[in-house]
Amino acid sequence: MTYNMRQGIGGDGRLGIERIAKVIEEANADIVALQDSDTARISTGNLDAIRFLSVRLGYYEAYGPPTRDQNFGVSILSRFPILRWETILLPSLEAQRVMVWADVQVGSQTLRVYATHFGDIDEERPLQARFVRTTTISAPSPRILLGGINSQALEYCPGEGCSESAYNVLASVWTDGWTAAGRSLTDSAGFTWPAASPAIRVDYVFLGPGMAVESIEAPRNPLTQIASDYLPVIARVLLP
Numbered sequence: 001m002t003y004n005m006r007q008g009i010g011g012d013g014r015l016g017i018e019r020i021a022k023v024i025e026e027a028n029a030d031i032v033a034l035q036d037s038d039t040a041r042i043s044t045g046n047l048d049a050i051r052f053l054s055v056r057l058g059y060y061e062a063y064g065p066p067t068r069d070q071n072f073g074v075s076i077l078s079r080f081p082i083l084r085w086e087t088i089l090l091p092s093l094e095a096q097r098v099m100v101w102a103d104v105q106v107g108s109q110t111l112r113v114y115a116t117h118f119g120d121i122d123e124e125r126p127l128q129a130r131f132v133r134t135t136t137i138s139a140p141s142p143r144i145l146l147g148g149i150n151s152q153a154l155e156y157c158p159g160e161g162c163s164e165s166a167y168n169v170l171a172s173v174w175t176d177g178w179t180a181a182g183r184s185l186t187d188s189a190g191f192t193w194p195a196a197s198p199a200i201r202v203d204y205v206f207l208g209p210g211m212a213v214e215s216i217e218a219p220r221n222p223l224t225q226i227a228s229d230y231l232p233v234i235a236r237v238l239l240p
Contacts, residue, residue, distance in 0.1 A: 001029035002146035002203055004117070004192075004230035006036050008049055011196050011226045017049050019227035021056050026223070027234050030079045031104060033115035033146035037063065037075040050075045062102040063087075074100045074147070076115050081105045090116070091131050093124045099132060099147075101139075109239055112143035112208075118150045118166055125151050129169035137173050142239050143208035145174055148230070150202050153185040167204075174206035177235045181216045192218050192231040203233045210240030 001024065008017040024032055037050055050073075054061040059077035064087025072095060076085065085102035099116040114136060118125045129149065136145065151166035153176070178190050178201070191198035198220070207213060216235040224231050 001027050001031070001232055001234045002033040002035075002115070002148070002205060003232035004035040004148045004203060004228060005049070006228040006230065008047075009228075011194075011229055015047075016227065017047065017052055018056075019223065020049075021053055023224055023227050023232060024053070024057060024077070027219070027232065029234060031111075031113055031144075031146075032059070032077040033113070034075040034077065035072070035115075035117035035148045037073040050077075053077060062100055064098055064100045072097055072117055074098050074115050074117050076100055076102045076104075076113055078102065078104050078113070080111075083110065088135065090118070090128045091124075092119060092128070093121050094119060097124075097128060099135070103140075106239065109142065110140070111239065112140050114139075114143065114145040114147075116145070116147040116149070118148065120150055125149065125166035126164045126169060129166035133169055133173050139208075141209050142211055144211060144237065145170070145206035145208070146204070148203045152200050152202060170204075170206060174208065175211070177205035177207050177213045177216050177237070180207060180213045181235075183216065190216075190218050190233075192233060193229065195220075195225045195227075195229050195231050198231060203230060205233055205235040205237070207237065212238040212240075214238060 060082040062085035063075035083103040090097040104111045155165040190201045192203040214236040218231045
């Protein structure tokens with residue numbers, strides 16, 4: 001599952017980390033990548049949202065960076081043990097963006113999980129995508145990439161050509177779980193923002209070599225459409 005939790009601030013403007021917990025609980029997700037996630041943010045009353053969620057739901061946690069300075073946090077929650085994890089700074093033109101990776105012990109296999117959240121600036125996202133592609137292309141398998149890349153699959157990229165859109169850069173080495181499940185790039189069922197009336201798909205589950213997807217959805221219900229301004233994406237994947 002990948003989910004931009006908007007620091008727990010819902011579509012009604014209220015802080016509600018418990019609603020985020022319920023979305024994850026209803027999804028029954030084994031591994032969750034969270035964007036706009038906090039470990040202690042002034043705007044949310046210094047609440048350590050990730051610690052709250054990990055304790056409330058019984059997950060292992062990995063996160064970065066600490067968001068006391070109002071950075072954009074990225075976190076991984078896992079039912080399976082996290083063996084090691086690291087935060088990597090992405091090339092950023094404005095607010096610092098990051099990628100977090102974690103090695104997760106799933107049975108006898110180690111799954112490399114990447115979670116990231118790209119910037120809002122058009123010129124910034126291709127830089128970040130190329131960095132992620134270079135960083136992950138030779139990573140251990142099996143591997144999966146989760147996150148919000150603020151880029152649509154058919155995004156127009158002025159000045160660089162659409163081959164350089166963030167989505168296309170990543171899709172050159174990663175498999176989009178949505179299309180791998182037989183869904184169309186333009187299928188509105190995959191739109192994730194804004195949650196109340198989704199118009200675009202900017203949140204993704206990308207699969208590494210040998211991975212397969214059984215099902216994928218961006219669930220729309222009264223809870224997901226109010227808990228954050230983004231919908232979660234939930235995929236059932238098969239390890240090789």
